Amino acid sequence: MKFPYGICDFREITMKNYFYCDRTDKIPLIEKGKYLLFLRPRRFGKSLLLSMLANYYDLAKKHEFEAMFGNLKIGKNPTELQNSYFIFRWDFSCVDSSGSVDDIKKALHDHINSCIKAFCLYYRDQLPEKVSLDWSNAINSINELITITQMSDHKIYLLIDEYDNFANQVMMGIRREKHELYEALVHEEGPLRTLFKAVKASASESLFDRIFITGVSPVVMSDITSGYNIAENIYLRYQFNDICGFTxxxxxxxxxxxxxxxxxxxxxxxxxxxxxxxxxxxxxxxxxxxxxxxxxxxxxxxxxxxxxxxxxxxQMLDGNLATDEAKLEYISQAVSGRQLLLDLLRKDRKTIVSELTDRFGIKQMLTDKSKDHKFMAAFLYYFGVLTMKEETSEGKISLKIPNLVIRGLYAEQICEMLLPEPVERDEGKFAAEKLYQKGDMQPLCDFVEQHYFKVFSNRDYKWANELTVKTAFLTLLYNDILYIMDTETEIDRRYSDLSMIIRPDMRRFTILDILVEFKFVKLKDAKLSGEQAKKLTKNELQNLPLMQAQMEDAKIQVKDYGDVLDKRHGNLRLRKYAVVSLGFERIWWEEVL
Structure with missing residues (x-):
């Protein structure tokens, strides 16, 4: 077996018998549209999709059709447009976006001219005349290319990969000049808008017969709407849900x-x-x-x-996707964004929006006042750190954290957000290690009291219960190398607060399985001020009636949950803990045997 990690060349994958999940049955559906925009998170198979289309429609690959597609779904019933186009491909990830507007314009035009040059060399036997390139203005070169191809019997299929590469880099930047640079690229006479206006003009005259554009977000389309307003968005249609991705x-x-x-x-x-x-x-x-x-x-x-x-x-997280942390960092720069990240991690890992925004421009991304909940949720969706879950009974959309890898990114980002000093974070991680290595909960509780509780007094956040304390522990304990981490594990139709079950392949280590149940007592309910709570002795803390009641409930729950987990998994080295917090001042914990 061969697995094509990092390979997005459809011809190589099919001709050299790499692992491939057949999606060629989607080609007839794609043919129903002419000028399509398809969005998916980065590293989600978009380039392979374009390569599939290129090889299917390429008139110069007709002799290889059987070898590439004969054993696939489309090979048994090809469409009439099979191998009938000149394929013209652009890849904006190859364009250097550094420097001034003029520098980027030159890089953009150089890329397109280079693509035309490669096109002419590849199709030299099918082109009736030589194409003259204008290296100072690629739009002139495009027009020249179209003029020459019109003399043949075939039309052009334009494929554009990572059309929003410029915007993605600018969005993640924090320097104002980068934002101004992007605006200069997409304004009325900016090189990016001008280029797409030329593409639109060619499409309207059927000079580009078909266009398929891929990207991550709709931001560029929003900013160049008047320049290119012919795109049909297919990325939310159910027929294409699994066109990229495995079942x-x-x-x-x-x-x-x-x-x-x-x-x-x-x-x-x-x-x-x-x-x-x-x-x-x-x-x-x-x-x-x-x-x-x-x-x-x-x-x-x-x-x-x-x-x-x-x-x-x-490592379950491939390092090539670790850069998605930058998207969470971008959201965390806004106060409401920080709250959203915390709510997602500490509640049931979902958020509700009335609709999924399909257009937002760079100005909205740069203005804190525009970063409302609807925008931030849509942003996280497009970049793959949220995904659709279901439609609610009220007709709204429930978005969720998709899986454990992405939850790990959330946990790391929140830890950095709340504890910005690396030395402080390391101290917390060391305290966490003492719990799952030796079963010692005290250092971790001490750290949360001394460090996290100071942050929790910040009025930017709407914290008020045990979920907040659970968030603190989770961000420090999170370790997806050793553990399958879960909050709100379903156990007999109830939910435990935090479970850490050792990965099957990591059971050779002498670490412990961990189960924790959290409870919270408000200072107001205990009739204490923060200062009074801090001064309580350990015995006085544990003798408070509300603390005793919550501790008893936590012990009963964690014992019941632990018994079920032992039966479910078997062979666990499970240690169970009840943790009760008095406001954001004091913690009382006990191990439950």
Whole structure:
């Protein structure tokens, strides 16, 4: 078996027998539109999709059609447009976005001219005349190319990859000059808008017969609306929900094949499937679809490693996707954004919006007043750190954190947000290690009292219950290398607060399985001020009637939950803890045997 990690060349994947999940049955659906815009999070298979279309429609690949598509769904019933186009491809990720507007304009025009030059070399036997390039203005070169191709019997299919690359880089920047630079690129006479106006003009005269554009967010389309207002958005339609990404059955089939090669049992296949589902599944891009899909890059990363080493990768998060943390950092810069991140992590990992915004421009992204809940949720959706869950009974959209890998990014970002000093974060992580290495809860509780509780007094946040305390512990304890981390684990139709079950492949280490139940007593209910709470002795704290009642409830719950987990998993080294917080001042904890 060969897994095409990092390979997005459809021809290479099919001709050299790499692992491929057939999506060619979507081609007839795509043909129903002429000028399409398709969005998905980064590293989600968009370039491979474009490569599939390029190889299917390329008139110069007709002789290879059977080799590439013969065993695929479309090969058995191809459309009339098969191998009938000149394929003209741009990839804006190749354009240097540094420097001044003139520098970027030159880089953009150089890229397009280079694409035209490659086009002419590739189709030299089909073009009736030589194309003259204008290296000072690629739009002139485009017009020249169109003029020459019109003399032939074939039309042009334009494919644009990462059309919003400029915006993505600017959005993640914090320097005002970068924002002004982007605005200069998309204003009325800016080079990006001018280019798309030329594309639109060519399309309106059927000079570009078809156009397929991919990207991550709709921000550029919003900013150049008048320049290119012919795009049909297909990225929210249920027919294309799984066009990028893997399904449960496809992952299971791949794992069965690996098990055969590695001589692994059926139980190992089930274990690996459950692990991949927990870490990589959970994406849905249409409310009308009932299918969740796996991130294809992360899945291929896991499968390749598993096949070659016959064991799971240590790091479940591929480093190539770790940069998604920057999107969470961007949201955390706004007060309401910080609250959203905290609510997502500490509640039921979902948020509700009336609708999914499909247009927002750079100005909205730069203005804190414009960063309302609806905008921020949509932003996180497009960048893959939220995904659709379901439609509510009120007709709204429920968005959720898709999987454990992304939850890890949330936990890390919130930890950095609340504890900006690296030394302080390290101290908290060391305290957390003492819990799951030795079962000692005291250092972690001391750290939360001395460090996190100071932050919790900030009025920017609407904290008021045990969920807040749970968030503090979770951000410090989060470790997806050793553990399957979960909050609100469903146990007998109830939910435990925090469980840390050792990953199956990590049970060789002497670490502990952890289960914690949190309770919270408000200072107001205890009739105490913050200063009074701080001065209580340990005995006085534990003798408060409300604290005793909450501790008793926590002990009963964590014991019941622990018994169920022991029966469910078996062979656990489970340590159970009840933690009760008095306001954001004091913590009382006990281990439950």
């Amino acid at each position: 449960d059955n496809e992952i299971e089939d791949a794992l069965k094949s690996i098990a055969g090669e590695c001589d692994l049992s059926k139980d190992k296949v089930a274990e690996a499937l459950e692990l991949m589902k927990t870490y990589y599944n959970g994406y849905k891009f249409s409310l009308d679809s009932d299918t969740f899909v796996y991130n294809p890059t992360l899945s291929t990363y896991f499968l390749k490693y598993f096949y070659e080493d016959c064991k799971y990768p240590r």
